[in-house]
Amino acid sequence: KCTSALRAQAVPRAGRILHTRASAICRMTQSSFGAPFSITARQLSDEAAQKYEFQAETKKLLDIVTHSIYTDKEVFLRELISNASDSLEKFRFNQVTGKVVTSDDSPLQIRVSVDTEKNTLTIYDNGIGMTKDELVSNLGTIARSGSKQFVENLKEAGSSSDSDSIIGQFGVGFYSSFMVADEVTVESVSALDMVADAPLEAVVVEEGENVPEGSSSTAPTADGFVWTSDGSGDFTVGKTKGSARGSKITLHLKDACKEYCDVKKVKDIIKKYSNFVSFPVLVDDIEVNTVSAIWAKDKNSVSKQEYNDFYKYVANAFDTPKYTLHFAADAPIDLKTLLFFPTLHTEKFGMGRMEPSVSLYSRKVLIENKPADLLPAWLRFMKGVVDSEDLPLSIAREKAQDTLLLNKIRDVLTRKIVRFLGERLKRDQEGYVEWYKEFHMFIKEGICMDPQYGDQLAKLLMFETSQTAEGDVCTLDEYISRCPPEQKNIYYLMAPDRKGAFSSPYYETFKAHDKEVLFLYNSIDDFVMSNLKNYSGRPLKSAEDASIDLSAEDTEEQKTKRAEEKKEEEEKDGESESKKSTTGAIPEGEVDAFCTWLKESLGEARVSEIKVTSRLSDSPAIITDHESGAVRRMMKMVDQNNLGHASALPPQVLHINPKHPIVVGLYKSKDQNAPLAALCAEQLMDNALVAAGLMDDVRMMVPRLNEIIANALEHGNK
Helix, strand or coil: CCHHHHHHHCCCCCCCCCHHHHHHHHHHHHHHCCCCCEEEECCCCCCCCEEEECCCCHHHHHHHHHHCCCCCCCHHHHHHHHHHHHHHHHHHHHHHCCCCCCCCCCCCCEEEEEECCCCEEEEEECCCCCCHHHHHHHHCCCCCCHHHHHHHHHHHCCCHHHHCCCCCCCCCHHHHHHHCEEEEEEEEECHHHCCCCCCECCCCCCCCCCCCCCCCCCCEEEEEEEEEECCCCCCEEEEEEEEECEEEEEEEECHHHHHHHCHHHHHHHHHHHCCCCCCCEEECCEECCCCCCHHHCCHHHCCHHHHHHHHHHHHCCCCCCCEEEEEEECCCCCEEEEEEECCCCCHHHCCCCCCCEEEEEECCEEEECCCCCCCCHHHCCCEEEEECCCCCECCCCCCECCHHHHHHHHHHHHHHHHHHHHHHHHHCHHHHHHHHHHHHHHHHHHHHHCHHHHHHHHCCCEEEECCCCCCCCEEHHHHHHHCCCCCCCEEEEECCCHHHHHCCHHHHHHHHCCCCCEEECCHHHHHHHHHHCEECCEEEEECCCCCCCHHHHCCHHHHHHHHHHHHHHHHHHCCCHHHHHHHCCCCHHHHHHHHHHHHHHHCCCCEEEEEECCCCCCCCEEEECCCCHHHHHHHHHHHHHCCCCCCCCCCEEEEECCCCHHHHHHHHHHHHCHHHHHHHHHHHHHHHHHHHCCCCCHHHHHHHHHHHHHHHHHHHHC
16 A cells, blocks of 8 residues: 555655655654554545554565665665764763663773674674663664664753764664675673673683674673564564673675675775774774864864874875864854865866865764865865764765755855965965965965855955065055055056066056056966956956056156156157157157058958057057957867867957057058058057967967068168
C-alpha cells in the first residue's frame, strides 16, 4: 500500500534526499517498529471517520536509507566514529554527574582495526555503551537518534552547554555501514550496568586480533549484548560474556569493498572527515588525529606556532600565513571560524584557477570539504575552517540545508574578512602593501563580481600615482587628501607601465596643470573603475575623457602662473597670424578646412569627427571618448573563442594639436605632396589608436611605415 508511495517520494538520486522526505522516512520507520503514526481519513459520506495506520516495507525502507542518502561510501567511517565520539561524551557526562562510578581509569578513546584475512573492520569505543533495550530501540528503529534524545534530555534539565560536543542528529548514520558490509555486529556493555568494584579481568579476544577493547587488557568486564543484522530487514540480539565497557562494531565487508581493509585508506578517511573529533582515534595502536581543532579554542590560548602548523595542515602549504583571522560569531548562527591569508598564490604562475580552500565542519566533523558557496569565488585564496554546531544539515550530513542561511553566513564571513583587511591597512600599511601586491587581483575581482562589497573593497585598493615614487602605492583616501579643494574628480590613466604613463599624450594636460593622476597598469583596473564609478562622493574619471577641463580646477596661484606662461609664449612666437603660420601653427582661418580634408582623407569608417584641442603640448593627436582598450581586447578574445571575427573598430573622434610640427607639416604637405600627406594622415590616426590601446594589430602599419621611410629618404637625397 505504502510501498508505491515510498518509491515515488523517497527514492531520489543518491545524496539528494530532501529534508522533508527524510522526515517522512523517520515517521514511517517509527510506525514499522511499533510507534504507530495515525491519520484520519474523512470520507465524503456521512459514515463515521475511520482510522488507518501507515504501512512500511522495512527492508525497502532500510535499503533507501542505506543506498539513497549518501553520495560517497567512505562516509560510513565518519558516521561510525561520530557515534563512538558521542558514546564517549555521554560516558564523560555521566561520570562527572556521578551516574557512573568505575575503577577503570583508562583514557577515553576510539580504536579502529582491520583484519585482511577475515575481511573485517572493527571500531571500538570505551564509552557509555548500550543496554539490551537501547540496542533494540536505537539500532532497531531507523531514524531514531539516541544522541539527539540525550541532548534533548540535557536541555530539559538545563544543561544545554554539556551537549555542545554531541554530533548525532538524525539516527541514520549507523545504517551507512550496510553500504560496505554484508553483516554488522555490535557488541555492547552499558557502563550504567557495571558495578564500581567489578574485578579487573583479562579481556578475551579472538586469536590474531588486536586488543581494541580499551587501552588496557585488564579493564573491568561485564556481561553484555550483541546485535547482529545483515541489513535485510531483521536483526537478532543475544548475550555476550566478559566484555569491556563500551561498544565494538564489526563490519564484515562486501567483496567489492575490500579496500576498506587497507590501513592507509582507513587512516586517510579518518584524517579527512574525523581528524578533529574530541577523542583520540587509534588505528593499529597509532593515533591518527594528532592535529587538534584549535578553531574551537579561545584565540588567546593558541600560540603562533600552533596557528602556523594548523595552516600548513589544512592548506597543504609550505609557507606561513601572512594574517590569521580567528573569531566566533553567534548571528545569524553560531560560528567558530579560523581563516588564513596566505603569503603567496599559484594563479600568477599560470597553474590554473585555485579551488576554494575553506571547509565546513559541524561539531568538529567535516560536513563539506571546501564547498564552492561558503565564500565568494574571489576569496578562493583563503584557507581555513568554518564550524557551526547548529547549522541545518541534509540527512546525510554532507551539505548545509538552508540556502538562505548559508548566504547570510557567506555575507558575515565576507564582511569580516574585508573589515579585517581594512584594519591591517590602518595598523601596518607596510605589511599590508606587501600582501596587497601579491593578492590585489582578487580584491579587484571582488569589486567587479560583487558590487555589494564595492565600497568597502575600494578602501583596500592601492595604486602608483604621478606624485609617488616608482614602486610606492597609495590608497584612494590618501590621493583625495592631497587634492586641492577645487578638484572634484579622481583622475586615472591606463598605461602599460610608469614610463608609458609619463609619455602618454593623455598625461600632458595633467602635467601642465600639476594634477596628480592614478597610474593603472593592469587590464582589470579599467573594469574596476567602470564598476566603482564613484568613490567617497567623487567621480572616477579617465584621463582619456574628452570632457576634462583642468583649467576649471586650477587654484588662483595656478591660474596666474599659466597666464604668465601663455603671455611669454605669445611674445616669443610673435604677434601676427602670418608669423604664427611660419613659426609653428596652422592659421586659425585654415583650421576648419584642414579638419575637413583630414576627415575625408581618413574616411568615415575610421573617424566620425575631427576636433582641435588645447590639452596637448608634445603630441600631435589623441582619440577621446573611445571604448576601453581592455574591454575591446576581452571582446575580441570572446569573439575568437566563438569561432567568429573580432568586431570592427567603430569610427573615432580624433583631436589634433594645430601647433604640433607634425600637424603643421601635414597641413603644408596636403597641397605640395598629396600622396605622402595621405600616408602621413593614416599614420597619425594609427599612432593615436596605439596611444589609446585600440590598435588590434600593429603589424598592419609596417607597409605604410616602409613607404613613408622611402619617401623621406628620396626627399632627403634630393
